[in-house]
Amino acid sequence: MLGQVAIVGVAQTSGAAGNGRTLEECIHDTVREVLGRAGVTHEALDTIVAASSDQVDGRAISIMLTSGALGGYGKDVLDTPSAGEHALVLAWLRLLTGAYHAALVVSWSGLEVNDLRTVQNLSCDPIFHRQLGLHDLASHGLQAGAYQSRYGVDARAAAQVAAKNRAAGARNPLATLRTPVSAEEVLDSPVVAWPLRELMLPPDSAGVVALVLVSGERAAELGRRGAGRAAWLRGVGWSLDSYWLGQRNLAELTSLRSAAQRAYAMAGLRQPLAELDVAELHDVTAYHELMAYEALGFCAAGEGARLIAEGRTGPDGALPCNPSGGSLSDNPYFATGLVRVAEAARQVTGQAGACQVPGARLALAHASSGFAAQGNSVFILSGEAD
């Protein structure tokens, strides 16, 4: 049987709040804040796992300069540049070994990069994909197009997702975009990468997100075993699909489906739509939230549009999705996946403020990375200790 690991603190700095401070200062301040919230001292940390992106930060081995801001001096520091959320996976694995008891997990995304699309294009292989001018947005457009044509999805369904998330984001003090938009406005906004329209896309935000993880033993010492006192990691799955877009079935989020299967099996979840109270999904575009419903088993393949049309993933539905506003409202690019986990942890500990889903106890967080959502991770969080 796997050991128990809980998230006992989350903190987040949004782009706007970071104005006037360097990235390192934002990281430092966010780390201090999360340690304070968790009631865990720097001395008590036995591992720090960060996720940084050299390309976004604009320097080689970005963890070097940021290590000091993380409190890394004299500490056990590792870095997972494959995705922000992988830092959480690795810290969780370390705590499960029983040899470590308190971990700091941090990821960030600066805004100083001149052109994120060019940066993303550099992750193309030099021979085939790079000349296409491919970047995240273009790949997501290809994917949304494949999905739309495979299942005959009406663009209105994606517009409804955008309207739902932007309405939620308006209540989130950490969000970059805080004005609601209607489905009609979304459909009237210009096409950016067909079938994606401007208001179906996330903004480019900056931010730092930090979490403190502890073992079950340490959680008990901290008095965090009571209901709603910590977010317990019940199930975790992560997976990476093929790199070559031409070899993939772009109409499905294949690696999300397998990541979800792993996480559900671990958490003992059979009917996610019925059993989960809330979900934070990595809506890299509005279409991708629909695709995620299907890969996560909230509905059958091609039924995502029906789910949103019936309001079942809305604030009053069976499974509210992205009550924080999702990445369509705030998108610190490389750290956005980990923000989904932080939001889910807030939900199951009753700390989500104006975004709180009443009585939420079991949450799902989804994080995605790469072209056409090549990589996906799923985390199941519970407000109840076993």
Added chain:
Amino acid sequence: MAMRRVAIIGSGQSRFRFRRDDATYAELVREGVRLALEDAGIGIERIGAVVYALAPDALIGVSNAERWGAEAVGVDKPMMRLNTGGATGISAVQAGFYHIASGLFDVVLVAGADKVGECGHAQVVLNKIWDPLYERALPLNAINMLSLSAVRYMAKYGMTEEHMAMTTVKNRHNAARNPNAHLRDEVTLQQVLDSPTLCWPIKRLDACPQSSGGAAVVLASEEVARKLCPRPAWVRGVGNCAESYFMGDRMGPKAPQDHADATALGHSFQAAYRMAGLSRPAEEIDVAELYAPFSNTEYHAIDATGVCAKGQSVRLMERGHFELDGPFPVNPSGGTQCTNPIAVTAMLRVIEAALQVMHKAGEHQVPDVQTAIASGNGGDHQFFGTMVLSSDPG
């Protein structure tokens, strides 16, 4: 709760050389993976999860190239990548160890590759690891950073240029016996001393090459290891410790650490020894594969293992203590000084330590090895990963 036992049951490495124009990055990764799977005697379907070792993306020129390399390790598997600079390879093996020790997986593949010889010049890329305002403009690079350390080590412990040359002579002698090593020509003390100065006191023959090639390791749970491998290398201890970032913070009377020494590497070894239950390293360890890209850095790395007092390694080197047939062989593979494909260099330290424990090192095998240690240094001498491997599961 006792931690689950984990062992290395197979490894693979390319025959490293300057360039590999015949293979893409992903193909080089696949080369290491194929060799490691063959060595472990398993198919890729047995791999439950993958950890990628890829250091600065800029060396490959493709960011997040681990995504490009998905096919090389088998798609739709749990995969993550580690990057702690030069320590990446050992950090990745440690991450693989945690995957299994957690209870979640039984067989994990750790893989990577680098094409340092094709990056233009590694030092131009490595200059970009320093902050844009203070130290980048000096301009620092890995060579002058560690020549500063050499000068300090000379002043503090009496190391000479001849001592540095002795390290090179030893490592080249060993590499000549390692078919996978990049620089395999033996050299004399005089040849090292006569080679052109790169940044005093580091000369061309004190320095590592820029290497290209792939490497991979297969880790397994106790149950699987006992079934598949007659003599696995058990992972008995892992350690990790970070230094400060700015060079200036390691110099001067008020500096918390001294740039001559590898203090954080010492802490990292102590953590690994604690986990392994070692208390007398000089007696309990048979061989060491230590990350030392320049001849001088092998000395403070040896000091950090605790097998001798600080600075004593210089005297012991004079007496042949660290040679292939000496009492405490260091870098029987020839080490980083003879082969440096940056993303997997520290993984090679682990692989070579495992080969020694498994008695599969061939011509550079040290007789009767039971326990071996490995280390990796990353960043600007900032991140230090260590491991203890043993034929005794403990």
